[in-house]
Amino acid sequence: MDSSSPLVETLRRLLADRGLALGLQLGNGRTETLGSGPAAVILRLPRPEAALKLLSPDLGTLARAYIHGEIDVEGSALDIVRLAFELAHAGSAHRRLLNRVTGWRLWRHNPASDRRAIAHHYDVSNDFYRLWLDPEMVYSCAYFPSGSETLEQAQQAKLDLICRKLQLEPGERFLDIGCGWGALLLWAHRHYGVKATGVTLSEQQFNYARQRIRELGLEGAIDVHLQDYRHIPGQGVFDKIASVGMFEHVGIRNLPVYFGAISRLLTDGGLVLNHGITTRTGDEAVRDGAGDFIDRYVFPDGELPTMAQAAAAMEDQQLEVFDVEGLRPHYARTLLHWVERLDAHRDSAIRLVGDRTYRVWRIYMAGSAQAFEYGWISVHQLLAAKRAVKGFSAQRWSREHMWRSPAR
Structure with missing residues (x-):
């Protein structure tokens, strides 16, 4: 393929129409700038047929081509994803949406399939996650006051915001569903004196959290279980519950x-606080094949409800929503911080998990940052109280307790 090929000419016109620029390195090793303006991204095509991926592409096609090495790119992850979004948008008139996150997947979400899905994402490698997470290993949206x-600082602020919203008090029984590496459990016990579960x-998160608890001598104060939320026994056994990113x-x-x-x-x-990613009513949150890519490579079986669906489901179970x-x-x-840290530790990440997994997480996190920026998806904290037979819940009259300085 040379610079005058029909494929290159088509790509040149597509970029120019969108006011974009791309550096394209052809088979002879020479880099040519296509489109208009300076090129922040250089695309390398190991094989000429890879150029077909760039004609009317969708996000899933571009992502798969990148992680499998069919195309290679040079530039910041954010610039790469922005260009991919624009290319996919340019070709979207010729494609139909393949999937919607609101579609019910009737064959999924039994205990066995959920365990496999969680293992796929979270059991990659504790050392891999440690490269780009904060020291407390918090893998959910931070809070930047x-x-x-x-x-x-932002992750500590988020942990403390959750504890303040839940009005944790010494001696209360606190449950964290999907506790990850245990950061919220440790924070809630250390700063609020709760008995945490x-x-x-x-399995990797469970082993890590249990080891930290043992090293800190907190076995009597904090318990961690390798357990499905559906199998937690008891009735009315916890005063406060949090579920973050689960x-x-x-x-x-x-x-x-x-x-x-x-x-x-x-x-x-x-009180219960549910912190999770949501999609918008009527929005095509699985954009241009991106949902298929995420489902296959990143979050198997993941589904995003709308905020209204989440609130209605809580209310239907006698959980009265007080604050959103x-x-x-x-x-x-948060995602921009993560992807910048991952890029800064590229060589170590590849040694730990291989080039393909590094590419998956890089493009996934950069793409997710753009999806939040565009408003395709959001994240909400819903605070609710279990309705009492009579009287009022523990919810306070004022919200002032939510906004004081975080515990240190």
Whole structure:
């Protein structure tokens, strides 16, 4: 293929029409700038037929070509994803949406399939996640009160915001569903004196959290179980419950089961905070094949409800929603921190998990940052109380307790 080929000419026109520029390295090793303006991204085509991926592409096609090495790119992850979004948008008139996140997948979300899906994403390697997460290993949207916080400060602020919203008090029984590597459990016990219990389906997260608890001598104060949320025993055994970044794995048709389990486990008047990614009503949140890519390579069986669906499902299980906060800009910034850190540790990441997994996480996180930036998806914290037979819940009259300075 040379610079005058029909494929290159088509790509040149597509870029020019969108006001974009791309550096294209052809088989002879020479780089030619296509489109208009300076090129922040250089695309290399190991084989001429790879150029076909760029004609009327969708996001899934571009992502798969990148992670399988059919195309290679030079530039920041954010610039690469922005260009991919624009190319996909240019060709979107010729394609139909392949999937919707609101579609029910009736054959998924039983305990065995959920365990496999969680293992696929979270059991990659603790050392891999440690490269780009904060020291507490918090793998969910951070909270930037002023916008100038470091990632470490923002994750601490998020942990404390959850504890303040739940009005944690010394001696209370606190459950974290999908506890990850245990950061919220440790923070809640250390700063609020609760007796904390966590459950996760990830063996690597479970082993890591249990080891940290043992090293800190907190076995009597914090328990962690390798357990499905549906199998947590008891009735009214917890005063407060948090679920952070977990209900995306539940499945829309299982929201009644999920919130039903929470309602069963809460005391009357007890509080629950559900923190999770949501999609927008009527939006094509699985854009141009991106959903298929994420489902196959990143989050198998993941489904995003709307915020209204989540709130309605909570209310149907006698969980009265008191407070809703959207954190969409916070997750965009969190993801940018993560992908910048991952890129800074590229060689170490590839040694730990291989080039393909490195590429998957790089393009996934950069793409997700753009999806939050564009408003295709969001993230909400919903605070609710289990309805008591009579009287009021523990919810306070004022919201002032939510906004004081984080615990240190």
